[in-house]
Amino acid sequence: MSAAPEPLDEFEQIARLYRPLTGGAPEALDLLDDAAVIPSRPGFDLVITKDAVVEGVHFLAGDPLDLVARKLLRVNLSDLAAMGAERYGYFLAVAWPPPCGWPERQAFADGLKADGEAFGAVLLGGDTVSTPGPLTASLTLLGWVPAGCAVQRGGARPGDILMVSGPIGDGWLGLRAARGAVDDPDGYLAGRYRLPSPRLDLITALRDQASAAADVSDGLIADAGHIATASGVGLVLHLDRMPLSEAALAWLAEQPDRLEALRRLASGGDDYEIVCTAPPEAAAALGLTVIGEVVAGQGVEVRLEGARIDPGPGGWKHR
The missing domain is CATH 3.30.1330.10 (PurM-like, N-terminal domain)
Known part of the structure; x- marks a missing residue:
């Protein structure tokens, strides 16, 4: 400067x-x-x-x-x-x-x-x-x-489907790539961190079909948790259904602890994709990746290949 x-x-x-x-x-x-x-x-x-x-x-x-x-x-x-x-x-x-x-x-x-x-x-x-x-x-x-059509975090109901609009973990990896800690030969990951793409293409579909939604800024687990808290429900999130980019898949393949690596991708934040819920009959119209379901209860239950796992911190929190 x-x-x-x-x-x-x-x-x-x-x-x-x-x-x-x-x-x-x-x-x-x-x-x-x-x-x-x-x-x-x-x-x-x-x-x-x-x-x-x-x-x-x-x-x-x-x-x-x-x-x-x-x-x-x-x-x-x-x-x-x-x-x-x-x-x-x-x-x-x-x-x-x-x-x-x-x-x-x-x-x-x-x-x-x-x-x-x-x-x-x-x-x-x-x-x-x-x-x-x-x-x-x-x-x-x-x-x-x-009027009255804003999609809020508090509308999810048991029986709804949990979905996400695109790759998760690129923002977290992108920050590390920008710092030189992750290989990023074509600059894709650093670009995803520095210049995210807001999902404006989903505005009308979310209004028409979604029961609740949030953008993934703090981390997928954390932002899904915000929906669960606001709606007074539980969410089951399957990490093995989480969409990943080719760059994230390549990074994941090199990690010795797959569970910990997936947990980091799901907690890193800065992805600015949309995590949302919708009734089963509306979920297909949204055309997003299904990663879980809404259940009675509270909080987010994270599973990998069917087994319940510790979600860890879940996302970024300012102190």
Whole structure:
């Protein structure tokens, strides 16, 4: 990161870096006010989610800041997708440490511009401040869902099917690949960690078919557990049914303890796939990988080849 050649005025930053990200949305008021004005939308509920990233915790020092910004937007989009909500606009707060000059700030804004245009999300407001460090950014994303149709974690019922939308464990392996601890010759794993793909393609299907859903950010076991807790039910999760990418399968084949390796993949997080439940008659329409079932009880029972196993920590927890 390079130092700025000259002091950067907050309002100059807003005008040059962030006003273009509004796309001219009237709600943003050209970022000239300290708040946005959001009109109501008859027949819809406003869904609001918020995520933050901190250098050294959520991304590595030296990671390209355009990718950091894109990931920040994408993990919020993943939360909306899990609820069946369409993206609308976002609020941004960034705390810049002294080493971050104009080039770094421009790269961050460029990343937001690229994905804001790709995903149809505009900047509505926010704040930019200085900090002694580390670099910290927070994004609040707004979305719309038809009134009463948000897919919540509390809707699972005994007899439902437990499913997941795609490969699990790539995010956890990707972090290790980015650190040089896992072989990643084509950069696939590091790419999955640095730039996840929110499952926006599932928004309508989840609204129509799912009884409960969450995105896999903390770890498959942990996020399935959030559904179990919110719904007041038990879940049976079969590790041997968990979908894995070719890269994860190659890594798994080299591990001396298959059980421990599978448990790590299922607990690592940062996958941003969707774990959900649906009645049996609706599960087929979703077309996702079946990994278990909803039962009476509480918590997540993890099995491997039919045998019940200790799930371990289950996922990431901030202290």
